[in-house]
Amino acid sequence: MQADSDRAAGRPILVVPYMWIGDFVRCHTVVRLLRERFPERPVDMLSTTLCAPLLDYMPGVRKGVVADLPRGSLPLRRYLDLARRLRAERYGTALVMLRTWKSALAPFLAGIPERVGFFGEGRFMLINDLRWGERGLERMIDRCGALALPRGAALPEEWPEPQLAVAPAELEAWRREAGISPDGRPAVALGPGAIGPGKAWPPEHYAALAKRLTADGIAVWVLGGPRDEALAGAIAAAGGPSARALVHPELRPAILALASADAAVTNDSGLMHIAAALGRPTVAIFGPTSPRLWGPLNPLAAALEPPGNGDVRRRRTRDVPVDRVFDAVREALARRHAARTSR
Secondary structure (H helix, E strand, C coil), X not given: CHHHHHHHCCCCEEEECCCCHHHXXXXXXXXXXXXXXXXXXXXXXXXXXXXXXHHCCCCCCCCEEECCCCCCCCCHXXXXXXXXXXXXXXXXXXXXXXXXXXXXXXXXXXXXXXXXXXXXXXXXXXXXXXXXXXXXXXXXXXXXXXXXXXXXXXXXXXXXXXXXXXXHHHHHXXXXXXXXXXXXXXXXXXXXXXXXXXXXXXXXXXXXXXXXXXXXXXXXXXXXXXXXXXXXXXXXXXXXXXXXXEECCCCHHHHHHHHHCCEEEEECCHHHHHHHHXXXXXXXXXXXXXXXXXXXXXXXXXXXXXXXXXXXHHCCHHHCCHHHHHHHHHHHHHHHHHHHHCC
């Protein structure tokens, strides 16, 4: 073990994160921890094409290694090709967040000297700094962050928050391309998409919210990918001329829209984590998931949950009323305005 650490010293570090958008953003905490521990060692992240735009806005990440590997099969040639690319970077350490053996295969084939990960799926040979106790950690951030600490180290009381930073010039360019001119009105971005049963606030609720916001003099931008086109269009139509559907097949425009908005309303989704990491006041709507376990480390303007104290898995997102979300948005915008005018 010590020999592996000695061979890793001074060489770049590779983070193999979860590839869901929200979890990918969470793993920026791992990057920040590694930069604090090893300021002289560059940190790269393995990424999918979908998540790759996030890397351009993550301080402390040198670059991404993009590889779209299928979940349900093992195309050995593609894994060997990825291993060849990793070997060329001369990584000294790989932190493998996932417990699957396939996630550790390319770092092993690349001969990365130090490969850190939790026990799982019979990967004793693939991981040579094998950690235990993952199942005793409730939150994903605790599991991911623990791998960036020395073996046996106690978890900190507070983790570094994920950060995303966008240059003002890029925001101006995005506004021009999108045809959005500053008119003095606040803009609220809506993220109605969600992955997972019951996590999406109903479209009719988003439509009613868009209508109320625009009636109150607030511009509304409805974000989403290609599969959200009909949904975003219907919500924007309910909001009238002051609402726009900003649907795009790539993630970057959504990142820039959230960075340009004055506030965001989202489900428990990847866009929630992006908006929070950008420092935008975010009203997050939860149903069958707990904000304590699945919310971002970054502070939210509001984490709204359905009434009642029953089994969280049985809660219905639709039971969060539109009035409550509207009031939370108005409060978030008022606080943002007060903070700006007090500078």
